[in-house]
Amino acid sequence: MKKNDVILIASLLIICAISLLAIKLWQKQSTTDKSYVRVEVDGKVYGTYPLNEERTEKIQFENGSYNVLVIKDGKADITEASCPDQICVRHMPIHYSDESIVCLPNKLTVTVVGGQENEIDATTN
Amino acid sequence: MNTKKISYLGLLIALAFVLSYVEALLPISIGIPGMKIGLANLVVMVALYTIGSKNAFMLSVVRVLLVSLTFGNFAMMLYSMAGALLSFVVMFVAKRSKKFSITGVSVLGGVFHNVGQIIVAIFVLETSKLVYYLPVLIIVGTITGMVIGLVAGMIIKRIGGWKDICYGSKSSM
Numbered sequence: 146m147k148k149n150d151v152i153l154i155a156s157l158l159i160i161c162a163i164s165l166l167a168i169k170l171w172q173k174q175s176t177t178d179k180s181y182v183r184v185e186v187d188g189k190v191y192g193t194y195p196l197n198e199e200r201t202e203k204i205q206f207e208n209g210s211y212n213v214l215v216i217k218d219g220k221a222d223i224t225e226a227s228c229p230d231q232i233c234v235r236h237m238p239i240h241y242s243d244e245s246i247v248c249l250p251n252k253l254t255v256t257v258v259g260g261q262e263n264e265i266d267a268t269t270n
Numbered sequence: 271m272n273t274k275k276i277s278y279l280g281l282l283i284a285l286a287f288v289l290s291y292v293e294a295l296l297p298i299s300i301g302i303p304g305m306k307i308g309l310a311n312l313v314v315m316v317a318l319y320t321i322g323s324k325n326a327f328m329l330s331v332v333r334v335l336l337v338s339l340t341f342g343n344f345a346m347m348l349y350s351m352a353g354a355l356l357s358f359v360v361m362f363v364a365k366r367s368k369k370f371s372i373t374g375v376s377v378l379g380g381v382f383h384n385v386g387q388i389i390v391a392i393f394v395l396e397t398s399k400l401v402y403y404l405p406v407l408i409i410v411g412t413i414t415g416m417v418i419g420l421v422a423g424m425i426i427k428r429i430g431g432w433k434d435i436c437y438g439s440k441s442s443m
């Protein structure tokens with residue numbers, strides 16, 4: 146390894162560790178008890194569901210593919226999906242504001258929205 | 271391109287294909303799109319340092335096509351291709367610059383492979399929220415790139431001799 150390699154590796158790791166920490170803190174901070182999840186398909190809002198109500202929602206697509214969204218204990222999770230990579234299923238349940246689960250093959254995203262008053266107004270208008 | 275070179279390239283493509291398959295079988299995904307260990311990048315690295323950038327480029331494109339057609343769908347090919355191309359360009363430039371050793375080049379390759387995939391995902395899904403995955407993706411890319419770079423370095427050292435038998439001692443291209 147050259148000196149440049151060491152500098153590269155060290156700076157990548159340090160910068161990313163700090164930003165990761167900052168992102169997590171900020172997400173935690175902007176989470177309220179009014180948080181909800183927003184499901185988007187292909188960039189368009191499919192539905193929004195409050196995080197404090199238990200529910201199971203099967204998102205079915207025309208071509209037969211699907212994702213199953215389960216909201217339980219204030220957390221949202223994809224428990225089942227038809228996609229070949231199953232990346233969305235493996236993601237941990239999400240709870241904090243701006244955390245998201247993504248299913249690339251189905252073009253689906255599930256995002257937690259913090260639930261502050263102005264954000265709700267912005268999405269309902 | 272002589273026969274020996276063609277068969278060597280074919281061998282590397284097959285190896286990259288197998289490694290991609292092995293990686294797909296490993297149950298280590300933590301659910302973040304674009305995250306790869308990049309086992310196949312080991313082969314791309316070896317190709318880049320033994321049979322030159324043109325062949326290494328061909329290898330990475332053919333590998334993505336083969337793997338996507340076999341195990342994935344069109345959408346997934348788009349992501350893999352973006353990752354593979356960005357990663358290759360960065361590795362090519364980093365190697366050219368002579369500022370980094372094999373390990374550094376491999377780290378950059380690993381990082382930009384993950385970054386390339388998430389950038390395409392941001393555009394396709396129109397969700398800027400995916401940028402929050404970047405730190406994790408870069409950390410994973412750095413660590414796997416480091417390990418793969420060290421292994422690639424050992425392989426390249428050993429292949430060096432064999433390569434000379436194949437193409438004569440002036441094998442740079």
Ligand SMILES: [Zn+2]
Nearest residue numbers: 226228233248
């Ligand atoms: Zn999925």
